[in-house]
Amino acid sequence: MSMSLKKTLLSQRAAGLAPLSVGRLAATARERGAVDLASGVPLGNPPEAVLTAATAAMRAGRNQYAPAAGSPQLRAVVAERLSRDRAVVVDPEHEVTITSGATEGVLAALLACVDPGDEVLVPEPWFESYPGAVRLVGAVPRPVPLTLGDWRLDTDVIRAAITPRTRAILLNTPHNPTGRVFSAAEIAALMEICVRRDIVCITDEVYDSFVFGRCEMTSPLDLPSAREHVVAVGSFSKSLQMSGWRLGYCVAPPALSAGLRRVVERTTVCAPTPLQEGAAAVSAASSGAENFRATRDAMVERLAGAGLELFHPEGGWFVWSRIDRVTPLPAAEFAVRLLDEAGVLVAPGPAFFDDPRDGSRWIRTSFIRDPEIMDQGMKRLENFLRTAAW
Numbered sequence: 274m275s276m277s278l279k280k281t282l283l284s285q286r287a288a289g290l291a292p293l294s295v296g297r298l299a300a301t302a303r304e305r306g307a308v309d310l311a312s313g314v315p316l317g318n319p320p321e322a323v324l325t326a327a328t329a330a331m332r333a334g335r336n337q338y339a340p341a342a343g344s345p346q347l348r349a350v351v352a353e354r355l356s357r358d359r360a361v362v363v364d365p366e367h368e369v370t371i372t373s374g375a376t377e378g379v380l381a382a383l384l385a386c387v388d389p390g391d392e393v394l395v396p397e398p399w400f401e402s403y404p405g406a407v408r409l410v411g412a413v414p415r416p417v418p419l420t421l422g423d424w425r426l427d428t429d430v431i432r433a434a435i436t437p438r439t440r441a442i443l444l445n446t447p448h449n450p451t452g453r454v455f456s457a458a459e460i461a462a463l464m465e466i467c468v469r470r471d472i473v474c475i476t477d478e479v480y481d482s483f484v485f486g487r488c489e490m491t492s493p494l495d496l497p498s499a500r501e502h503v504v505a506v507g508s509f510s511k512s513l514q515m516s517g518w519r520l521g522y523c524v525a526p527p528a529l530s531a532g533l534r535r536v537v538e539r540t541t542v543c544a545p546t547p548l549q550e551g552a553a554a555v556s557a558a559s560s561g562a563e564n565f566r567a568t569r570d571a572m573v574e575r576l577a578g579a580g581l582e583l584f585h586p587e588g589g590w591f592v593w594s595r596i597d598r599v600t601p602l603p604a605a606e607f608a609v610r611l612l613d614e615a616g617v618l619v620a621p622g623p624a625f626f627d628d629p630r631d632g633s634r635w636i637r638t639s640f641i642r643d644p645e646i647m648d649q650g651m652k653r654l655e656n657f658l659r660t661a662a663w
């Protein structure tokens with residue numbers, strides 16, 4: 274009786290959201306004390322200056338609502354950082370909106386740009402939260418597969434997926450899960466399509482301070498002629514190691530920013546005031562790619578040594594590996610066996626695809642780990658692959 278009542282009370286929107294798969298497995302892994310190589314959680318704490326400024330703001334009575342656009346100081350820091358690190362000029366007053374993490378940033382951007390029944394292109398494999406976010410706003414996610422193995426944006430595939438209902442593309446660079454940093458040429462080709470077809474590019478750039486080697490961070494924001502069609506979403510979660518503070522931002526042209534701010538006013542009102550003041554205390558990203566180059570290289574080398582085929586990550590926090598040379602099991606089953614028998618958690622591929630079967634040969638691991646933890650996890654994984662009876 275109560276079950277059927279619950280069923281009817283739940284909206285189709287909520288009922289249609291599957292639990293996030295990595296979260297579910299991670300709970301089991303935590304209970305068992307397994308080595309978690311799957312999730313992307315920052316290792317350390319925010320810089321001392323940030324902690325001091327946030328607590329000082331609380332003590333000084335800065336505990337009430339902030340403007341929906343966000344604290345002017347934090348917006349200025351966002352603009353300063355984009356200008357200094359990426360030579361992107363934005364007006365903090367009219368083009369920057371502070372959000373509760375990139376997660377709210379993406380949702381607010383979708384709510385501001387997309388109507389129910391519209392279609393949103395999402396490069397695939399994708400960050401697991403995206404299709405649910407698109408469905409929450411009543412729109413339809415349309416997968417646009419990246420080229421297999423080298424994970425490039427394929428403009429023919431993108432063009433073919435566009436319909437009269439296409440309103441946006443949800444890009445992510447550096448890319449989770451593949452580690453791709455899309456090139457200037459790929460971004461330019463994509464934005465030419467967006468401008469011509471009047472499609473908004475919502476670009477999630479939460480890993481913009483994690484780009485390795487000779488690769489350069491390129492963003493649709495870099496193209497002045499496309500700026501009217503870009504909402505760039507950023508986050509302090511990764512760059513200042515404060516994923517629990519829920520601070521992010523959107524950069525968009527003034528008219529879109531005004532819409533975004535009206536959405537924020539009606540969802541969260543504003544991001545937490547004293548935490549915004551804390552985050553404004555430092556303008557630099559505190560932990561960049563260099564801090565994790567060694568663990569990235571070690572993880573890549575060991576996964577390849579164990580027989581997995583992988584893309585050498587150019588940015589972000591993850592290695593995306595193909596497992597079918599080392600096991601006959603599909604990825605979901607492989608991940609459960611690995612957790613049960615070796616005490617190691619990896620993220621199985623199906624959650625990153627529209628059709629879960631397309632992910633059955635792939636797993637994602639994160640190299641944002643203490644070197645000893647990574648070593649322990651990799652030893653267990655290597656041993657499992659040497660000894661497993663399939």
Ligand SMILES: Cc1ncc(COP(=O)(O)O)c(C=O)c1O
Binds near residue numbers: 373449
């Ligand atoms: C691609 C991508 N976007 C957004 C997020 C979430 O960012 P935030 O903590 O700012 O909501 C993550 C976190 O893993 C991510 O990988």
